[in-house]
Each structure stands twice: as C-alpha cells, then as structure tokens.
Amino acid sequence: xxxxxxxxxxxxxxxxxxxGLCLHFTQGLIRPEWFSxxxxxxxxxxxxxxxxxxxxxxxxxxxxxxxxxxAAAISAxxxxxxxxxxxxxxxxxxxxxxxxxxxxLNNIVFTWYFTLSALYILICLGFVILRRFNAFSxxxxxxxxxxxxxxxxxxxxxxxxxxxxKLNIPVAEGSLVWYGFDxxxxxxxxxxxxxxxxxxxxxxxxxxxxxNSDGELTGKTREALSEIKQKDKIKAGNYDVEILEILQYASxxxxxxxxxxxxxxxxxxxxxxxxxxxxxxxxWIYTGNKMVKPGIIATGTENFIAxxxxxxxxxxxxxxxxxxxxxxxxxxxxxxxxxLKYYSWTIYQSSYYSDPESGNIxxxxxxxxxxxxxxxxxxxxxxxSGAVFMMFxxxxxxxxx
Amino acid sequence: xxxxxxxxxxxxxxxxxxxxxxxxxxDKKSAFLKKYSSIIPALANVSLILFISVLWTQLERPPIxxxxxxxxxxxxxxxxxxxxxxxxxKVKTLYFLGFIMSSVFITVDLIHPEYQSKNLMPALxxxxxxxxxxxxxxxxxxxxxxxxxxxxxxxxxKRTGIADSKNIDLSMKxxxxxxxxxxxxxxxxxxxxxxxxxxxxxxxxxxxxxxxxWLFYLICIHLHFxxxxxxxxxxxxxxxxxxxxxxxxxxIRYLPGGMSGMHVxxx
Numbered sequence: 212x213x214x215x216x217x218x219x220x221x222x223x224x225x226x227x228x229x230x231g232l233c234l235h236f237t238q239g240l241i242r243p244e245w246f247s248x249x250x251x252x253x254x255x256x257x258x259x260x261x262x263x264x265x266x267x268x269x270x271x272x273x274x275x276x277x278x279x280x281x282a283a284a285i286s287a288x289x290x291x292x293x294x295x296x297x298x299x300x301x302x303x304x305x306x307x308x309x310x311x312x313x314x315x316l317n318n319i320v321f322t323w324y325f326t327l328s329a330l331y332i333l334i335c336l337g338f339v340i341l342r343r344f345n346a347f348s349x350x351x352x353x354x355x356x357x358x359x360x361x362x363x364x365x366x367x368x369x370x371x372x373x374x375x376x377k378l379n380i381p382v383a384e385g386s387l388v389w390y391g392f393d394x395x396x397x398x399x400x401x402x403x404x405x406x407x408x409x410x411x412x413x414x415x416x417x418x419x420x421x422x423n424s425d426g427e428l429t430g431k432t433r434e435a436l437s438e439i440k441q442k443d444k445i446k447a448g449n450y451d452v453e454i455l456e457i458l459q460y461a462s463x464x465x466x467x468x469x470x471x472x473x474x475x476x477x478x479x480x481x482x483x484x485x486x487x488x489x490x491x492x493x494x495w496i497y498t499g500n501k502m503v504k505p506g507i508i509a510t511g512t513e514n515f516i517a518x519x520x521x522x523x524x525x526x527x528x529x530x531x532x533x534x535x536x537x538x539x540x541x542x543x544x545x546x547x548x549x550x551l552k553y554y555s556w557t558i559y560q561s562s563y564y565s566d567p568e569s570g571n572i573x574x575x576x577x578x579x580x581x582x583x584x585x586x587x588x589x590x591x592x593x594x595x596s597g598a599v600f601m602m603f604x605x606x607x608x609x610x611x612x
Numbered sequence: 613x614x615x616x617x618x619x620x621x622x623x624x625x626x627x628x629x630x631x632x633x634x635x636x637x638x639d640k641k642s643a644f645l646k647k648y649s650s651i652i653p654a655l656a657n658v659s660l661i662l663f664i665s666v667l668w669t670q671l672e673r674p675p676i677x678x679x680x681x682x683x684x685x686x687x688x689x690x691x692x693x694x695x696x697x698x699x700x701x702k703v704k705t706l707y708f709l710g711f712i713m714s715s716v717f718i719t720v721d722l723i724h725p726e727y728q729s730k731n732l733m734p735a736l737x738x739x740x741x742x743x744x745x746x747x748x749x750x751x752x753x754x755x756x757x758x759x760x761x762x763x764x765x766x767x768x769x770k771r772t773g774i775a776d777s778k779n780i781d782l783s784m785k786x787x788x789x790x791x792x793x794x795x796x797x798x799x800x801x802x803x804x805x806x807x808x809x810x811x812x813x814x815x816x817x818x819x820x821x822x823x824x825x826w827l828f829y830l831i832c833i834h835l836h837f838x839x840x841x842x843x844x845x846x847x848x849x850x851x852x853x854x855x856x857x858x859x860x861x862x863x864i865r866y867l868p869g870g871m872s873g874m875h876v877x878x879x
Contacts (some may be wrong), residue, residue, distance in 0.1 A: 281838020285831055292827040299820045302868050320815055327772045340732070368813065377810060526735055547734035548808050559810045579810040598795035601788055 219277045220286035227290060227331055231324025235314065240321040246373035251583075255370050262337035279338035285572050287332045294325050324572025329365055336362045353600040360593025363586060380576040382407040383566065387533060391578055401556060401578050402534070408542060409529040410563065410574045414459055414521035416440060417479045417498070421447045424513055439481065448510035449487045456482040459521070463503045468495045476570060478503055485510070526563055528574045545576070549576075556580050614666045615725065621663045622718050628656040629691070629711040636704055649707075661687045662719075676745045680721050687717035689753035693833040698755055701782060709760040728824035740804030744797055751793035752861060755829070758786035759854035766847045772784065775843035783850055784836050791829045798822060817867065821860035 220488045220565045244256065268274045277283050301311065315322040340358050343351050376436045378391030382405050389404040420440050439445075443454045461480035462471045466482045480497035485508065499505035500519045507517040527546030532553055550559045559577040566573050635649035648792025663682055667675045675681040681781050699701070765779030801822075802812040811818060835842060859867075 281834055285838065287828055288831050288834065292824060292831065295820060295824045295827060298815070299824050300815065300867065303815065403630045523734060523735075548738045550807060550810070556812065559808075561809075577810045581810075582807075588803075591802060595796050595799045598792040598799075600792075601795075602792040603789075 215273070216277060216280060219274075220282045223283075223331065224286055224290040224293075224328075226489070227327045227530065228324050231322060231327045232314065233322035238323065238589075240261040240315060240318055241323060241326055241484065242321070245537075246370055249346055250581075251370035252439055255366055256339070258333060263341055264336060266338055266341045269425070273340060278335050279342040283335045285337065287335045289442065290328045291332055291341050294319055294328055303555045329369060332491040333362060333365055336365075338526070352572050353597055356593045357597030357601070358591045360595075360597055362592060363590030365590075366447050367583045367586040367590060371518060371587060374580075374582050377400075377560065379579045380405060380578055381573045382528075382576065383569075383571050383573050384408075384410055389577075401580070403553065403556075404533040405576060406531040406533060407528055407533060407574050410572050411525070411527050411529075412523055412563070412572075413525040413526045414479070415519040416457060417481060418519040419447075419452075419481070420456075420519055422517055423508065424515075429514055447485075447516050450485040451487070452516065453484040453486075454481060455484050461497060462496055463495075463506065468497065468506075476500065476502065479518060480506070481518055483508065483516070497521075506541075525551045527560055528576070530558075530576075555582065614654070614663060614670055618663070618722055621659050622722055625691075625718055626851055627713060628652045628659075629715065631824070633708055633711055636707055653691065653711075657688065657695065660684070660691065664688065666801045674742050676742060676749075680724065682749065683721050683744065685749045686752060687714040687721075689750050690717070690756055690804040690847065693750075693753045694708075694757050694760075697782075697786070699844075703761065703779075703782065705764040706757060712756065713751060713756060713760075719750075721748065733759075735808050737806055739809060740800055740807065744800045744804055747793050747800065748797040751790050751797055751873075752781045752857060754786050754790035754793065754859055755854060757850055758783045758790055760852035761786065762813055762847045762854075766844070766851065769844060777877045778838075780846060783847070787829060787832055790827075791833060796830065798826060816846070817864050818860065819876055821856070821864055825853065825857045825860045828856050835877050 460477035
C-alpha cells in the first residue's frame with residue numbers, strides 16, 4: 212500500500228469517530244423518527260444520485276480515487292467491524308457506568324459515529340461499483356450484484372427503520388381490539404380491529420425428571436428430562452418406573468385425578484407404576500398451578516420424581532378483521548411462523564399468556580408495517596445471488612516473491 | 613434412543629481416523645497404507661451419517677436444534693470436508709487437524725448427554741430452520757479448514773522465512789465459498805426471522821457476532837484481493853477470524869448479555 216493511501220485509510224476512520232462523538236455529545240442519539248417519510252426517501256434518492264454525480268465529476272481527484280480503492284474498503288469495513296466489536300462485547304442495555312451511556316456505547320446503533328461509519332461504507336461501495344462499470348464481464352456483473360445488493364440492504368435497512376411500525380396487540384378470547392402498543396409502549400390505532408374467536412394450544416408430552424432433595428436434576432443421566440410416552444420404562448433410584456397413562460389436561464381433587472377438556476386451570480398428570488424388588492404400586496404425579504401443589508413421588512430418602520410442565524408444540528389463533536365499516540373478510544387462522552398479510556400490514560402470532568386476574572388466555576399479536584421491506588429483500592436477494600456465484604469464483608493466486 | 617449408542621460410533625470414528633492418521637505417517641513405505649489412509653475416513657463418515665439418520669427418524673424432526681445435535685453435524689461436515697480436501701490437495705495437516713476437531717465434537721456430546729433431549733419450540737418449526745442451520749454448519753466447517761490451512765501456512769512461513777503461497781491459496785480457495793455460505797446462512801436467517809417475529813435483524817448478541825464474523829472474513833477477502841503480498845497479515849487475520857467465528861458459535865453465552873436474544877434456546 213502506498214503511504215498516501217495508508218494515511219487516508221487511518222485518518223478517515225479517526226475523523227469519523229471524532230466527528231461522530233462531537234455530534235453525539237452535542238445532539239445526543241439519532242432518533243429514527245427524524246428520517247420519517249419523505250425525509251428518508253429524499254436522503255435515499257440523494258445518495259442514489261449524488262454518489263454517481265460526485266464520482267463522474269471528480270473521479271480523477273485523489274479523494275475519490277482513494278474512496279473507490281481496496282484500501283478504503285478495508286478501512287471502512289474495519290471501522291464498522293470495530294464498532295460492531297464494541298456492540299458485541301458491551302451489552303446494549305442500561306449500563307452500570309454512566310460513561311458508557313454518556314458516550315452512547317450502550318446504544319451504538321443509534322449513535323452518530325455508527326451512522327457515519329455506515330455512510331463511509333456506502334460511499335466506498337458506491338464509488339467502487341461505478342469504477343467497475345468500465346468493462347462488461349461476468350466477473351464485473353457478479354461484483355455489481357454483490358456490492359449493490361449490500362448497498363441496497365444498508366440504505367433501505369437504515370432509512371426504512373423510520374417508517375416501520377411494530378405493534379403489540381394483546382387480545383382476549385371473544386374480544387375485539389382496535390389498538391396496539393409500539394416498542395416504547397405508546398398507544399397506536401392501525402385502522403383495523405382484530406377479534407379473537409378461538410385460541411388453540413397443543414403441548415408436547417410432559418417430561419419426567421429425577422430430582423435430589425435440593426430440587427436439582429440428579430446427575431447427567433439420560434433418563435433425566437426425557438420426554439415420555441405411554442408404556443415407556445425408566446429407572447429412578449431403586450425403582451423401575453412404567454408410564455401407564457398421560458393426561459394432558461387434568462384436575463386434581465384430594466387423591467383423585469381425572470381428565471378434563473378445558474385447559475383453563477388444568478394440570479398435566481401422569482399415572483406411574485413403580486416396582487422394586489419387594490413391592491409394586493401405582494401413583495399419579497402432576498404439574499402444579501396456583502391452586503394445586505405439584506404431585507411428586509419420593510424414590511428414596513434423597514430423590515424424588517416430578518413432572519416438568521410440558522412445552523408448547525403449537526399455538527395459534529382464529530381471528531377476524533374488522534374495519535370501521537364492519538367485518539371485512541372471512542375468519543383467518545394465524546400461528547407462529549405463519550403470519551398473515553392484511554393490506555399493508557403483516558400480522559404475526561407473537562406469544563400468549565394467562566391473565567393473572569381472570570385466568571383467561573390472552574393471545575398476543577404483532578402487527579408490522581414495513582413499506583421499505585421489498586427493497587431490502589431485493590438487496591438481500593442480490594447479495595445471496597452474488598454469494599452463490601462467489602462459491603464458484605476462480606480466485607487470484609499468490610505470486611511468489 | 614440411538615443416543616445411547618453414540619459410544620459405538622465414537623469408537624468406530626476414532627479407530628478409523630486414528631488408524632488412517634497413523635497409516636498416513638508411514639504412507640511412503642507402503643502403497644497399501646496410502647490407499648488405506650485415503651479410504652478409511654469414509655467408514656467414520658458413513659457411521660456418523662447413519663447415526664444422524666437414525667436419530668432424525670427417532671426424533672421425528674431434523675436433529676439440528678440442540679448444541680448436542682449441531683455438534684454431530686459439525687463433526688460430520690468437518691470430517692467429510694477435510695477428508696475431501698485432503699483427497700484433492702494431499703495436505704496431511706488438514707487430515708490430522710480435521711480428525712482431531714471432529715473427535716472433540718463427538719467427545720463433548722458423549723460426556724454431556726444432558727443436552728440431548730429437548731423439544732422443538734413453535735418458532736423453530738419452520739422450513740427455513742434446516743437450510744439456515746445446515747448452511748451455517750457447512751460454512752463453519754469450510755472456514756475451520758481454511759483456518760487450519762492458514763495456521764499451517766503461518767508455521768511454514770515462520771520455519772522457512774518464505775511466504776507459504778500454497779497454503780495461502782488453498783486457505784483463500786476455502787474462504788471464498790465459506791464466505792458465500794456464511795452470507796447465504798445469514799440472509800436465510802434474516803428472512804426466517806422476518807416471517808417468525810416480524811424483524812429481519814434485531815442486533816441480538818448472536819446476530820451481532822455473526823455480523824462481526826462476516827465482517828472479518830470480508831476484510832480477509834479485500835486484503836487478499838487488494839494487497840496480495842501481505843501474506844503474513846492475511847494468514848494471521850484468517851486465523852483470528854476463525855476465533856471470532858468460534859465465539860459466535862460457542863462463546864456468546866460466556867459474554868456479558870450473551871444469554872439474551874432470540875437465539876437462546878435448546879439448552
């Protein structure tokens with residue numbers, strides 16, 4: 212690397228860091244709403260048109276030549292990697308040291324120095340793409356797809372954040388809800404309502420664990436935490452344990468356990484047959500809830516068998532959308548990994564919880580409005596196509612000194 | 613459950629690779645030993661592939677969710693890819709180091725059986741899950757081979773005082789497809805996250821470290837492209853990039869804030 216290039220590749224990142232810190236100390240963190248439509252569109256177009264204009268008018272200037280060089284690329288990526296390293300090492304949450312908060316190191320994504328570092332990458336990417344436009348070859352096409360894809364992802368990913376709306380919409384069974392809350396817990400009306408007609412949940416079979424008197428799983432045995440099926444046999448202490456019956460929803464009253472159809476207030480119960488050298492007996496174990504203490508079986512002075520609450524296998528909701536003018540479509544089913552498109556919104560099954568007061572299940576939806584997504588996806592698609600080409604690229608080999 | 617037979621696979625794996633490695637040391641003396649060392653890793657790989665297939669059938673889902681399961685794939689891919697590369701390049705170091713790495717992964721699974729049984733939570737039940745993880749696993753294995761080649765190159769460069777261009781070339785030949793796979797895995801993960809949670813990128817610790825790994829290999833590629841004579845710097849950077857990759861894969865939970873985010877499950 213010649214000395215001039217080396218000097219630039221060190222000075223520019225330092226300049227960006229100092230400028231970014233000065234802006235941070237005077238202006239504070241960047242707020243995404245500053246870039247709300249149409250500001251983001253104007254900035255996007257300015258970058259899209261401005262970079263080529265600067266390049267074509269000043270391509271013979273040293274600064275532009277440097278910014279389209281490999282040295283600049285390494286310098287820009289290194290600066291971005293340096294800031295990403297801080298982000299990776301320092302938890303991005305409320306810090307215990309005020310200095311970290313003061314310098315924005317706990318919120319790097321919204322700092323000026325991070326944004327300027329991304330801008331440095333965008334300018335280098337833009338210039339190098341334009342420089343490689345000089346000849347039409349397969350190599351240059353792959354280069355363009357890769358680099359422009361990345362450019363598009365960074366620009367639309369950053370600017371698109373400002374227009375993105377994500378709402379949390381908790382809905383109780385039978386209720387109709389017109390509003391949601393954004394990540395800052397601000398009230399927002401998306402212009403439609405969700406009615407939850409039914410919430411369905413399925414569980415995996417429960418797991419049995421053998422615990423010691425401190426309530427810890429014993430040893431690293433294969434039996435510990437194994438998912439059980441009817442007729443399964445496991446070893447617990449001196450006992451051979453056979454699984455006789457599994458009740459996904461059960462009710463416990465005194466010593467009797469019986470199956471119920473409603474999951475509200477139910478526990479999961481398993482009937483076991485325990486045998487040792489001398490005797491054999493049957494007993495229920497069950498998970499607990501607010502009303503029922505967990506049912507366990509002591510298998511010795513030190514150990515006991517207990518049931519671990521089953522994990523959900525599936526949960527989903529039957530919903531109807533309402534607009535101000537009335538019901539707008541037939542009922543829909545929505546579950547995890549199967550979101551639903553409703554005009555410009557996408558609705559996700561996010562989670563569920565049991566209302567502490569009524570015991571009713573509340574289904575939580577996320578409604579996302581993300582108008583810049585198609586452009587980000589286009590960038591990702593280009594990046595991935597370039598990556599596939601790259602796997603088959605013949606690389607330049609090292610010449611011996 | 614086939615997990616209880618992992619010890620047999622372990623023995624088959626160790627015996628076949630170890631005998632292959634020993635044969636490789638003396639391969640100049642005997643044509644048979646040369647042939648044996650080239651072919652015997654197939655037995656190790658077939659046994660591991662069979663184990664994974666049976667496990668897949670028994671679990672009734674792809675075994676790519678817990679650390680124990682991903683280690684199996686990693687062992688299989690590292691073993692398979694380093695063996696194939698050895699057959700093409702005849703770099704013996706790669707043969708030994710690939711074998712050691714794979715054995716370590718199987719050994720960890722053997723002594724930590726408590727990570728073997730865990731259900732698939734709803735968010736992981738997605739057609740994007742398999743390509744996302746498997747492509748990452750292949751990328752990690754290819755980049756592990758690139759790292760081993762770079763370390764061999766560094767040792768040779770230090771010993772002879774001349775840049776080991778053969779190993780730089782080989783390492784970079786692995787980095788390009790490895791980086792392509794890394795990018796593909798990352799984009800597939802982003803698309804899946806968008807479908808499952810509504811965000812394609814949330815800066816959770818795993819994502820941040822995955823991006824960092826990607827950036828380090830991006831620097832390696834640009835350094836190799838723009839400054840092909842910076843041999844030593846490139847070799848050191850290649851080795852260091854793999855350390856970042858290992859932290860991304862295994863080390864995040866030991867870092868402050870590492871147990872938060874959407875990638876924490878299956879433990």
